[in-house]
Amino acid sequence: MTSPFVTAPTLADDKKTYGRLELNLVRNRKQDHTALLDQAAASFDYARCRDSYWNPEPFSLCYGTPIWDQASPSQRVILNQLYWVAYYSQIISAEVATIFFNQTSAAGLYAVEDFRIVCDTLDLESMQERAHINAFKKISDETEHALFGKRIFSYAMRGPYDETMVHGDTDRLRAAWKQLQLRTFGMLSSGNAFIACQYFTVRGLRTLNGKIVQHQLSHFYARHPDQANAPVPSAVSYYHFQDESYHFNSSMLISKDVLGSLAPPTPFERMVANLALRGCQKDHFHFSAAINGIFWYDPSVYAAVLEVLMSKHFGLDRRGALELMERSFCHETDGAVASRDTHTTARESYKKYLDDGLGYVSRANREMAVMSKSTLEGHLAANRAAMRSFAAAA
Numbered sequence: 001m002t003s004p005f006v007t008a009p010t011l012a013d014d015k016k017t018y019g020r021l022e023l024n025l026v027r028n029r030k031q032d033h034t035a036l037l038d039q040a041a042a043s044f045d046y047a048r049c050r051d052s053y054w055n056p057e058p059f060s061l062c063y064g065t066p067i068w069d070q071a072s073p074s075q076r077v078i079l080n081q082l083y084w085v086a087y088y089s090q091i092i093s094a095e096v097a098t099i100f101f102n103q104t105s106a107a108g109l110y111a112v113e114d115f116r117i118v119c120d121t122l123d124l125e126s127m128q129e130r131a132h133i134n135a136f137k138k139i140s141d142e143t144e145h146a147l148f149g150k151r152i153f154s155y156a157m158r159g160p161y162d163e164t165m166v167h168g169d170t171d172r173l174r175a176a177w178k179q180l181q182l183r184t185f186g187m188l189s190s191g192n193a194f195i196a197c198q199y200f201t202v203r204g205l206r207t208l209n210g211k212i213v214q215h216q217l218s219h220f221y222a223r224h225p226d227q228a229n230a231p232v233p234s235a236v237s238y239y240h241f242q243d244e245s246y247h248f249n250s251s252m253l254i255s256k257d258v259l260g261s262l263a264p265p266t267p268f269e270r271m272v273a274n275l276a277l278r279g280c281q282k283d284h285f286h287f288s289a290a291i292n293g294i295f296w297y298d299p300s301v302y303a304a305v306l307e308v309l310m311s312k313h314f315g316l317d318r319r320g321a322l323e324l325m326e327r328s329f330c331h332e333t334d335g336a337v338a339s340r341d342t343h344t345t346a347r348e349s350y351k352k353y354l355d356d357g358l359g360y361v362s363r364a365n366r367e368m369a370v371m372s373k374s375t376l377e378g379h380l381a382a383n384r385a386a387m388r389s390f391a392a393a394a
């Protein structure tokens with residue numbers, strides 16, 4: 001494969017890494033869950049799984065808060081299903097961005113001799129992400145349509161420059177600045193192999209966060225006594241987790257092992273890569289009592305939760321709903337503690353990821369200095385302040 005004109009060692013000469021890349025691609029092609037996901041999406045019928053949980057119980061909206069504690073069994077089923085909808089609505093946004101940066105990074109990496117295998121891997125993954133998004137979107141849209149007749153957590157199709165965090169701590173100015181950063185990163189990664197390669201460190205961290213939760217979501221189907229009749233969304237969680245384990249593997253291989261086949265970074269390249277990691281820390285700063293495992297900013301979820309509580313399924317009036325939300329979001333609850341613990345687990349696993357062979361990473365990123373500042377006290381203070389203005393405006 002290597003041209004006779006090329007005398008310097010290339011990726012193909014790093015036999016160990018090249019072999020692992022090949023194995024990952026061959027196995028992912030063989031076990032590709034695209035057809036199963038397409039089938040599951042096509043067969044989804046809300047009426048057929050409306051009465052059952054779709055996730056293990058702790059993965060329910062507002063689990064461990066008074067909203068959950070006082071919900072009836074049928075309301076709990078809805079909270080469990082809404083967790084699925086909210087969770088995968090966030091994954092849709094993350095994967096729309098992933099498809100784009102897979103493509104810009106593949107463009108940047110294809111400029112290096114013998115990098116075809118990396119690009120082929122990314123092409124397969126992008127195609128899989130479209131199947132993932134299709135399944136998440138079809139189920140989320142139909143579920144919310146059946147339950148509420150309108151969108152609560154789902155949204156119309158979006159592009160890669162929209163805020164990746166669907167319910168983050170942002171405003172118009174910050175969203176515009178973020179959009180500019182995303183555009184710049186896309187442009188830089190498409191023409192710079194180091195920056196392209198190090199996109200996969202960011203993707204690796206994000207996938208690691210997904211892995212922590214999605215592994216547990218996949219258990220519902222994996223341990224279901226009657227898989228053929230298990231609710232379709234639980235099968236989607238399981239199939240998706242299988243595909244994603246290959247994606248996580250390739251993030252690790254590209255960001256760490258493939259890096260050895262590239263020239264050491266210039267100061268500019270180090271800066272851009274560290275800024276991207278810092279951006280990831282900022283995106284993952286908050287944790288949410290509404291949804292354990294997604295680092296949403298609770299105040300920006302308030303409006304959605306209010307809608308749910310005031311819907312016919314919960315039947316609360318505005319005052320009752322706001323009072324219940326105050327008790328659920330503004331005080332220490334088992335739910336908030338569990339979400340904080342998931343945040344800590346994620347942060348510690350990010351540290352481990354960065355600790356291993358990535359010499360250019362700054363100390364502030366290596367120690368997850370931004371994420372480390374996120375505390376339960378800070379979370380409650382932010383929720384309380386926002387609740388006062390939300391209740392006054394609602």
Ligand SMILES: [Fe+2]
Nearest residue numbers: 095129132244
């Ligand atoms: Fe995916």
Ligand SMILES: [Fe+2]
Nearest residue numbers: 098129244247
């Ligand atoms: Fe993925």
